[in-house]
Amino acid sequence: QVQLVESGGGLVQPGGSLRLSCKANGSIYSIHDMSWYRQPPGKERELVASITSGGVTDYADSMKDRFTISRENAKNTKAGVSLQMNSLKPEDTAVYYCHARSVVTTTMEYTYELWGQGTQVTVAS
Secondary structure (H helix, E strand, O other): OOOEEEEOOEEEOOOOOEEEEEEEOOOEEEEEEEEEEEEOOOOOOEEEEEEEOOOOEEEOOOOOOOEEEEEEOOOOOOOEEEEEEOOOOHHHOEEEEEEEEEEEEOOOOEEEEEEOOOEEEEEOO
16 A cells, blocks of 8 residues: 655754655556645645646745755656655744645556645744
8 A cells, every 4th residue: 555654843943944745655657746734833735835846846835935846766767756845934833744745656557646744844043
C-alpha cells in the first residue's frame, strides 16, 4: 500500500529556513497533484501550496512570497514533493501535512487521496 513519508521538520529561529520533503514509498505510476497543508495549534488545517504533475503551482496568499513547492522525480514518476520555506515567522508554527491526489501505482491500483503523518515545524527564538 502506498504511503506518504515526510521529513525535514524541526525548530528554527524567526527569519530562518527549512525544507520539507515528502515521498510516496510505493511503486508509483502517476500522481496528479501533491500539496502541503498545515494545522497551527488550535486552528483548522489549511492549504499551504499545491503542484500538479505538469508543474502548475498554487499558494496561499500569505506564503507565496516565502515558500516554494516543487515536485521531485523518482524514476520520472514525480512521486515526491518538497516545500522550501524561507523567512519563517512564529505564525508559521504548525504541523505540516503532505497530501497526494489521484495516485496510480504501476499495478494500476487507484487511490483518490493520501495524507502523510505530519511533521512539526516550530518557529521560535
